[in-house]
Every structure is written in C-alpha cells, then in structure tokens.
Amino acid sequence: NQWGYGKEDGPSAWHRSYPVAKGSRQSPIDIIPEQAFHDNSLGPIIANYDHCTSINISNNGHSVVVEFVDSDNRSVIQGGPLDNPYRLKQFHFHWGGKGCDGSEHTVAGYSYASELHLVHWNAVKYKTFAEAATAPDGLAVLGIFLKTGDDHRWLHTITDALYMVKYKGSVTDFRGFNPKCLLPSSLHYWTYLGSLTTPPLHESVVWIVLKQPIVVSDKQMGKFRTLLFTGEEEEERIRMENNFRPPQPLQGRKVRSSN
Numbered sequence: 001n002q003w004g005y006g007k008e009d010g011p012s013a014w015h016r017s018y019p020v021a022k023g024s025r026q027s028p029i030d031i032i033p034e035q036a037f038h039d040n041s042l043g044p045i046i047a048n049y050d051h052c053t054s055i056n057i058s059n060n061g062h063s064v065v066v067e068f069v070d071s072d073n074r075s076v077i078q079g080g081p082l083d084n085p086y087r088l089k090q091f092h093f094h095w096g097g098k099g100c101d102g103s104e105h106t107v108a109g110y111s112y113a114s115e116l117h118l119v120h121w122n123a124v125k126y127k128t129f130a131e132a133a134t135a136p137d138g139l140a141v142l143g144i145f146l147k148t149g150d151d152h153r154w155l156h157t158i159t160d161a162l163y164m165v166k167y168k169g170s171v172t173d174f175r176g177f178n179p180k181c182l183l184p185s186s187l188h189y190w191t192y193l194g195s196l197t198t199p200p201l202h203e204s205v206v207w208i209v210l211k212q213p214i215v216v217s218d219k220q221m222g223k224f225r226t227l228l229f230t231g232e233e234e235e236e237r238i239r240m241e242n243n244f245r246p247p248q249p250l251q252g253r254k255v256r257s258s259n
C-alpha cells in the first residue's frame with residue numbers, strides 16, 4: 001500500500017485506495033476555539049506514564065515512531081472524555097519543511113511547526129491494538145503542538161537518536177524514555193471524534209488536542225528533517241518533511257473544550 005505525502009501519492013490521492021478518506025469523521029480538523037462547546041462535565045486528562053517502557057525508535061517511511069510495551073496497563077491515559085483507561089502504544093510526529101509549519105490540526109487556521117501524537121488503545125474493551133484500531137471508541141490520540149523558540153530540554157533524547165533511523169525501515173533500541181517530559185504544563189484540551197490521519201484512516205479515534213504547545217528550537221526541528229522517506233537501498237533520497245494531512249471537513253461534528 002504505497003501512500004505518501006507527495007504529489008501523486010499524497011493526501012488528495014488517498015481516497016482511491018482508502019475511500020473512508022471522504023468519511024464523516026475524518027482527521028485532522030481546523031479547531032475554532034470560539035465555536036467549541038465548554039463542557040463542564042469534561043474532567044481533567046490524567047496521563048500515568050511513570051512506569052512506561054519504551055522499546056525502540058524507528059523510521060516507518062512516514063514518520064519517526066517510538067514504540068512502547070503495551071502488554072499491561074503500565075502507561076495509560078484516562079479521564080477527560082474517556083470512559084476507561086487507554087494504553088499507550090506509540091508516539092510519533094508530523095512536521096513541515098524548513099521554515100514551514102507542519103502541524104495536522106490547526107487552530108482558527110493557524111498551523112504550528114509540528115504536532116506530536118501519543119497513540120493509545122482501549123485495552124478494557126478490545127483484546128489487541130488491531131481490533132481497537134477499527135472500533136469507533138478504540139483509540140485515543142493525545143495531540144500536542146510544537147512551536148519554535150528555546151531548546152526543549154528533553155527532546156534532545158529523541159533528536160540525538162534520529163541519525164540512527166535516517167532511512168525508511170530502520171529501527172534501533174530506545175529504552176527508558178518517559179513521554180511525560182514532552183507534556184506542556186497545562187493539560188487543557190479540545191476533544192472530538194475523528195480518525196487516524198494517515199491510511200488506513202480508520203474512524204476510531206477520540207482526539208484530545210492540548211491547547212498549550214511545547215517549545216522546541218529550530219535546530220531540534222531541523223534534526224527531524226534529516227530523516228528520509230526513502231530506504232538505504234533506494235536510489236532516490238527524499239527528505240522526510242511536510243508529512244502532515246491538511247484539515248478535513250467537520251461534517252457537523254461538535255468540538256468540546258475542557259475548562
């Protein structure tokens with residue numbers, strides 16, 4: 001299933017192999033804060049990542065991904081719009097080209113430099129990630145915006161490892177990383193029902209997008225752009241950048257806002 005972010009295989013072509021691309025709950029979306037519904041029943045998001053166990057970091061030809069042990073509830077997110085704890089499986093990023101923004105969600109038309117996605121699955125209701133990934137309440141993705149400014153103290157742990165996963169298909173050990181250090185100080189959020197933002201675009205995601213971005217330096221962002229979409233054995237070397245899907249039609253969905 002070769003899909004990508006290029007002219008021929010990019011987001012506008014995905015519907016050919018993945019018709020759900022034109023579905024009724026696609027992601028990302030443009031979030032308009034004034035039109036979000038302040039829902040007082042929405043409690044705080046609780047992220048328990050202290051016992052989480054990262055396994056590896058890899059380049060899957062679309063993004064850089066850090067995978068976690070998800071065989072028990074050692075790292076979960078709960079509260080907010082979620083009826084039960086969702087288990088952390090992986091996190092990855094989307095970003096733009098040099099000097100360009102590359103977040104997936106936008107806020108009143110404003111794009112951020114990058115967007116971090118922490119992908120969780122409903123292990124209470126479903127036996128595997130694969131099963132959850134096709135269920136309407138199967139996944140919960142925590143979206144965190146990145147804006148450029150000062151160096152991020154902890155992002156170095158990730159950016160210093162990127163040279164080891166330059167090529168598509170490369171993977172290397174990456175143990176003991178706790179993603180709690182990537183969370184902003186405020187966990188205020190918007191939430192809505194959506195989908196995976198890349199093929200297979202399953203409409204199985206409860207999106208929780210944090211309002212407060214984290215700050216990373218241009219230099220750190222630049223290291224993401226040393227990654228390649230292409231494999232070591234391939235003739236062509238294509239820089240991994242602009243790996244984001246543009247906002248999709250809201251189709252009458254309500255975006256709720258935490259207090």
Ligand SMILES: Cc1c(Cl)c([N+](=O)[O-])nn1CC(=O)Nc1ccc(S(N)(=O)=O)cc1
Nearest residue numbers: 117119129130133141195196197198199200
């Ligand atoms: C679809 C699937 C299954 Cl099923 C499995 N599996 O291991 O069983 N892995 N994948 C791949 C996957 O997770 N894709 C994914 C795509 C977009 C996003 S995003 N940007 O956060 O919306 C999160 C994840």
Ligand SMILES: [Zn+2]
Nearest residue numbers: 092094117197
């Ligand atoms: Zn993503």
